[in-house]
Amino acid sequence: MPLLEVKNLTVEFHIPEGVLKALDGISFMLNEGEVLGIVGESGSGKSTTALSIMNLLPAPSGRIKEGEIFFKGEPLLEKIDELRGKDISMVFQNPLNSLNPSLKIGQQLMEVLQEHMDMSEEKAWNESIEALRMMGIPDPETMMNRYPFEFSGGMRQRAMIAMAMLCRPKLLIADEPTTALDVTIQAQILRIFKRLKKATQTSIIFISHDLSVIAQIADRVLIMYAGKILEISSVRDLFKRPLHPYTQGLLKSIPSFSKEKGKKLYSIPGNVPNLLNPPSGCVFHPRCPYTKEICNLETPPNFKVGNSTVSCWLFKGADVVETT
Ligand SMILES: Nc1ncnc2c1ncn2[C@@H]1O[C@H](COP(=O)(O)OP(=O)(O)OP(=O)(O)O)[C@@H](O)[C@H]1O
Numbered sequence: 001m002p003l004l005e006v007k008n009l010t011v012e013f014h015i016p017e018g019v020l021k022a023l024d025g026i027s028f029m030l031n032e033g034e035v036l037g038i039v040g041e042s043g044s045g046k047s048t049t050a051l052s053i054m055n056l057l058p059a060p061s062g063r064i065k066e067g068e069i070f071f072k073g074e075p076l077l078e079k080i081d082e083l084r085g086k087d088i089s090m091v092f093q094n095p096l097n098s099l100n101p102s103l104k105i106g107q108q109l110m111e112v113l114q115e116h117m118d119m120s121e122e123k124a125w126n127e128s129i130e131a132l133r134m135m136g137i138p139d140p141e142t143m144m145n146r147y148p149f150e151f152s153g154g155m156r157q158r159a160m161i162a163m164a165m166l167c168r169p170k171l172l173i174a175d176e177p178t179t180a181l182d183v184t185i186q187a188q189i190l191r192i193f194k195r196l197k198k199a200t201q202t203s204i205i206f207i208s209h210d211l212s213v214i215a216q217i218a219d220r221v222l223i224m225y226a227g228k229i230l231e232i233s234s235v236r237d238l239f240k241r242p243l244h245p246y247t248q249g250l251l252k253s254i255p256s257f258s259k260e261k262g263k264k265l266y267s268i269p270g271n272v273p274n275l276l277n278p279p280s281g282c283v284f285h286p287r288c289p290y291t292k293e294i295c296n297l298e299t300p301p302n303f304k305v306g307n308s309t310v311s312c313w314l315f316k317g318a319d320v321v322e323t324t
């Protein structure tokens with residue numbers, strides 16, 4: 001049984017301009033111990049996917065319109081309040097939003113342990129120090145008494161990951177955990193995730209708009225575009241044989257993977273669609289080099305190709321994956 005299963009999830013934001021469909025019937029699963037990468041350009045629905053699982057969509061505008069989420073085979077949203085912060089935790093895209101600016105780091109860590117694990121103050125203090133140490137924070141005893149604003153960006157991110165991992169969750173969702181950091185710090189944080197992957201049983205959803213980051217950490221990857229999943233592949237298959245034209249475009253845009261070294265780096269022509277008024281048929285068809293007639297008429301189903309699934313008419317004739 002997969003640890004997490006998302007079925008046909010559709011999420012809307014009701015905004016003054018109209019109804020924006022941020023997720024349009026996405027389905028995927030996450031196996032125990034697996035690291036699943038989610039990749040896509042800005043606005044493709046990565047954070048919305050994460051926030052839906054956590055049941056933290058901004059109220060009242062964000063709503064789950066359709067679909068189901070299962071955790072260990074049971075409907076998740078009914079009991080997410082019990083699980084959040086303990087069995088399922090998240091590192092948010094903006095760490096300042098999730099650390100309380102007016103509480104010392106140590107106090108925040110200890111509160112998590114005392115609330116979820118019913119720990120004595122002394123034990124919580126020691127465990128918190130250990131958690132910070134594990135994340136490579138120097139002099140953790142002193143750092144316990146500091147406020148978030150006294151931490152550098154990289155240290156804050158480490159503290160966030162320490163906090164998310166405190167209760168040894170079954171599932172950790174990391175939303176662009178390296179994006180806001182400079183390159184050296186990015187590499188350090190990525191190393192921390194690699195270590196977590198090796199040393200813990202925690203399954204991880206790792207979100208990034210950068211496929212080269214995902215390649216280093218994930219086992220499988222979801223390629224998202226305009227609220228849809230266009231391809232699900234293992235990292236190996238994805239780089240060996242990208243199926244969807246969008247995935248091929250993303251790969252060509254990565255400097256180290258580009259075949260034409262020295263030439264100007266490829267970028268996919270056109271822009272991401274406006275989700276208030278999405279294109280008909282396949283959402284990618286206005287930017288796709290292989291568009292044919294059916295592409296703007298009908299939304300492609302998910303075709304099964306090897307161990308991957310791909311939503312593209314180029315694979316018409318392959319078996320269709322049932323998702324509901
Ligand atoms: N609170 C909100 N109110 C209205 N629309 C929203 C809200 N949050 C997200 N959206 C819209 O939903 C769509 C998906 O946004 P989401 O934040 O999930 O994208 P993302 O893939 O995480 O992008 P990024 O890489 O920039 O973080 C976008 O069109 C975005 O404008």
Ligand SMILES: [Mg+2]
Pocket residue numbers: 046047048093175
């Ligand atoms: Mg986001």
